[in-house]
Amino acid sequence: AQKVTQAQTEISVVEKEDVTLDCVYETRDTTYYLFWYKQPPSGELVFLIRRNSFDEQNEISGRYSWNFQKSTSSFNFTITASQVVDSAVYFCALGAGNNRKLIWGLGTSLAVNP
C-alpha cells in the first residue's frame, strides 16, 4: 500500500525560528517521486519541489531545504529563519508504481508569529 503521513497537524513558531515539517511515506516501488506543495491563506496550492527515488541528495533553495532519507522513508522540509509569509499549510505527496494519482498527506498547518 502507498501512504503519506504528515504526523504534525499544526505547528506554531515565532519568527526567525527554524522549523522542520515531517513527511513519512510508504511504497514498495523502487521508482517513485516525492513532492512538497504550499497552500498559503490565499488558498492556491503552489509546487515547491520534486525529488525522485534515485536522487538522495539534499536540496537547498534559499531558506528552504529538504532532507530525503530512503533508510527512514522520510522527506522532511526545513524552513530556516522562518518568516510570517511562511505561514501556510504544507502538503507532502507521493507518486509511485502504477498508481496514476498522487497520494497526499493531510498537510501540516504552519503558523509563524511575529
Place this chain on the structure above:
Amino acid sequence: DSGVTQTPKHLITATGQRVTLRCSPRSGDLSVYWYQQSLDQGLQFLIQYYNGEERAKGNILERFSAQQFPDLHSELNLSSLELGDSALYFCASSLTGLQNSPLHFGNGTRLTVT
C-alpha cells in the same frame, strides 16, 4: 501565478441544483486534474484527463462528471447538489500527466451549497 485559470471564483447555490466549474490549463500542459478540498476530508483527487481522454479516476461521485475539450480546457459538472458538496474545488494541470510531472494549481472555486 501558476497559469491555470479557474472560473468562477465563488459559487453559491441551493441543494438540488447543478453547477459547472471551468478550468483552463497552463499553456503547454496536456493534462488536467480536479481536486476537492473540504475541512473534514482534506485534498481529494476526483479525476484526471490527458489530451481529452480520461486518464485516472479517484473519489468522484456519480453525480459529478467532467470532460476535457479539444482546446484542453476542462469542465467539472456537479449535479443534484447536497450540503456536503460545499468545498473548494481545484483544477491543476501538468505537462505530461505522468507521476513525475509537478502539478500547477488554479486558485480554486469555492462552492457553497445552501
